[in-house]
Amino acid sequence: MSTAALHKKELSPKEYKSDVNVVWCPGCGHHGILNAILRALADCGVDTTNLINVSGIGCSSRTPYFLNSYKMHTLHGRAGPVATGAQLARPDQMVVITGGDGDGFAIGGGHMPHMARRNINLTYILFDNGIYGLTKGQYSPTSRRELKAYTTPYGGPDDPMNPLLYMLTYGATYVGQAFAGKPKVCADLIKGAMEHKGFSYVNIYSQCTSYNHIDTIQYYRDLMREIPEGHDVTNLAAAMELARGDTEGHRPMGLLYQVQRDTMDERLDAIVKLVGGHADYDLNKVVDLFRP
Ligand SMILES: Cc1ncc(C[n+]2csc(CCOP(=O)(O)OP(=O)(O)O)c2C)c(N)n1
Known part of the structure; x- marks a missing residue:
């Protein structure tokens, strides 16, 4: 949302952190994303009494416990409708969804197009680790076929979905992507998303050191390519072209798309x-x- 109408406060990133211990595994990319969220909140200067963090279920969906904000840890896949209700009831608040690829695109996948096409004024931060972490390693909609997971010991039969193309197709008005190993890029993208008026979607790749042994931090470093300077963020066709990735399979990092509606x-x-x-x-x- 535009932060102009919010109560402003000068807080440090760690003042947005609650006193609840973070329970993610050592080396998990979710730590980096949480730190980027804390930094983005401090950069926006939003008062914690103006902030609502909603999640479904998953490791990533535990984020509301760790933030100093109003919060709701809802049902698996149902962060979208709850956050939509919160935003419509309290358009004066900043509403942020945090959750995983399973929560957002498997059980919760049916809600994604509707938040985008309605341009609900909230920010969705998706922690994309290509696996169900909390339930100990099942194949997810963003898993690569090569991934040998608990439910796919010989690799999977499905091609992974492309979250960026999905969100662009359904009308999200802010779409960006990064990976957890780039905290400054993540924080800047998240800040931009929080300040954007309309439905903003940020996809952040996150290494799961316990259950996804192929999408490592090094894999993401090699995978990602910064979006070329001169890319016109208001050009939907150009954003979709970037979202598809290049011919060598690299994925874009940065802001792909931003328009006002x-x-x-x-x-x-x-x-x-x-x-x-x-x-x-x-x-x-x-x-x-x-x-x-
Ligand atoms: C209705 C329902 N179905 C299944 C589950 C089990 N479950 C909990 S979290 C989860 C998936 C978590 O994966 P993801 O959303 O990708 O988050 P991560 O843990 O990887 O951060 C599943 C299947 C549940 N809690 N509720």
Whole structure:
């Protein structure tokens, strides 16, 4: 969301950290992503009383425990609808979803297009480790076929999905990607996403040192290529071309796409004004207006 309307506070990154111990495995990329989120929050200067962090279930979905914010650790795959409700009820708050590739694209995959096409004014940070970490290593929608996991001991039969193409296709208005080994790039992308008005999606590759032994930090270093200078972030076709990766299979790092479009709360506001002149966000009044 635009941070202009939020209460500002000068806090250090560690003041956004709760006093709950981080329980992720040593070497897990999620640590780097958490640090990048803390830094991005400090850079935005958002007051912790203006921040709502929503998650589903997974290692990554434990993030709300570690942040100093309002929070809800919901059901597996259901962060999207809960965060949508929170944002529409409290458009004055910054809403951030944190979660994994399983949570977001397997069980929760049906919610992704709707947040994007409605341009819900929130930030989705996806910790993409290509595996289900919390449940000890099952194949996920972003797993590579070569991955020998608990459920696919001979490798998998499915090609991995491409989260960036998916989100661009359905109308996300801010799409970026990085990997956990680049904390400054991650923090800058997350800050941009938090300040963006509309649905922002940041895909961050994260090494799972316990269960995914092929997507290592070195693998991501070799995989990622910075987006060339001069890329026009308002050009959807160019963003999709980048999202596909190059002919050698490299993946883009940086901001692929950013445009401004009216958000769901603005659209609802416009409907309320149109039908009754009620310019507040009381959805009960909207429902009343449609009652016979
Ligand atoms: C309805 C339901 N189905 C399955 C589970 C089991 N479950 C918990 S977390 C998880 C997947 C976690 O993977 P991901 O979202 O990629 O996060 P990570 O742990 O890798 O960070 C699954 C299948 C559950 N908790 N609830």
